[in-house]
């Protein structure tokens with residue numbers, strides 16, 4: 369007869385399950401307590417306008433004193449992430465309500481795809497219609513696909529008589545834009561085939577000539593390249609995936625699609641054959657728009673999105689150096705055109721210099737409106753994040769976040785004193801916070817951004833001053849900038865000290881070198 373296993377003792381089972389239950393109750397309590405007092409914050413855009421955009425003694429013209437913002441969009445594969453979606457994201461950024469000369473938009477293309485490049489060029493061209501239209505008629509949201517797809521009455525709150533006519537024209541133009549974007553893959557393929565056939569014929573001819581010349585051994589091989597519209601090789605990924613031109617192995621590419629705009633508003637003209645809408649009263653400037661595809665080489669870990677963000681931080685430091693950075697995935701867009709201003713309300717508020725980042729909530733489209741499967745993440749964005757705001761602050765969710773550039777660089781924020789003691793009444797000078805003006809190790813971008821502004825600023829205006837000053841530090845940045853370069857031939861790193869005085873010089877310098885990626 370077999371022995372049955374010993375029965376577990378009742379009190380042990382009871383005891384351990386009680387301990388488990390107690391632990392769950394405790395962790396549930398920890399989860400619930402912060403939710404009892406979630407923080408709700410409101411922004412006041414009028415105050416922001418009054419403080420930064422109205423005429424005063426220091427700024428008699430009332431030119432906007434808002435700090436620059438660089439917006440980063442990441443895309444990785446035009447087949448999985450349709451270029452039309454990315455185009456819409458870019459359009460929502462270019463049309464955002466923020467001083468045009470303070471805004472710059474960077475698209476990181478980890479696919480190194482000519483398709484993304486050409487789609488961005490088309491987007492820049494369509495933006496010259498879409499952005500003035502949004503500004504003139506206060507369009508929301510400023511993503512054309514979402515705007516034209518809206519079910520609600522588009523005439524609501526619209527009073528201008530020319531609205532209906534202009535909307536119809538812009539909609540037609542947008543439909544044509546969609547067709548242009550969708551026909552790009554085929555156009556690129558045909559163009560490349562034609563050039564490749566031509567190249568092959570030339571190579572064959574050359575071979576024939578060589579054979580006639582009594583040198584028959586040499587066979588000329590022609591790589592199947594991807595060709596740009598100007599008849600040159602695309603430096604990024606080719607559809608044939610040759611060495612030096614495949615997804616994980618290509619040169620770095622930086623191309624400004626829209627140049628930095630004038631500092632003063634530029635007004636358009638009446639509607640005519642070229643101008644779809646009357647823009648005589650509308651500022652028609654567009655923000656700077658840049659295409660970036662970082663260099664990739666086999667044997668290096670490119671760290672996916674994080675690596676792409678790193679490359680954009682470096683590129684933008686040279687080109688526009690906005691003190692703030694907003695990042696978005698290619699399939700996200702700015703829903704509220706005032707969002708950047710709202711973000712600045714936090715950053716520029718009293719004590720805002722202690723804020724590293726402002727995380728926007730994510731809202732989702734195209735999923736179950738009744739939210740049966742909790743895909744809208746309402747508990748996370750509307751309850752937990754508000755609750756966390758009461759404890760140190762909400763977390764970064766990987767996208768839709770405005771960062772303070774200096775925080776990303778690891779610098780201490782500009783304020784040199786810290787509140788301590790009961791109710792924060794005692795101010796303590798922080799010796800730790802004194803940034804050194806000396807250049808750091810070679811492998812870091814070293815900017816003496818705060819060095820000169822480390823006076824003890826105690827009043828509000830002082831705080832704001834220090835922020836605004838950062839915007840003008842481009843020249844300082846330029847003279848001190850050091851960055852690492854990947855030596856393309858040997859695959860080794862070397863450090864380069866850039867000696868350029870103006871942005872133009874630096875862009876020129878960059879066009880001769882490849883931006884770095886971090887070694888493993």
Ligand SMILES: O=c1ccn([C@@H]2O[C@H](COP(=O)(O)OP(=O)(O)O[C@H]3O[C@H](CO)[C@@H](O)[C@H](O)[C@H]3O)[C@@H](O)[C@H]2O)c(=O)[nH]1
Pocket residue numbers: 442443444445449476478671672673676696697698699765766767
């Ligand atoms: O090598 C890569 C791989 C991805 N990406 C980009 O990274 C973003 C996110 O990648 P995706 O594959 O879409 O990840 P998801 O799981 O959809 O995104 C989750 O994770 C992301 C990264 O943390 C967050 O940004 C998103 O909010 C979150 O939904 C996209 O814009 C990609 O284009 C790159 O730039 N390079």
Ligand SMILES: [Mn+2]
Pocket residue numbers: 697699
């Ligand atoms: Mn995604």
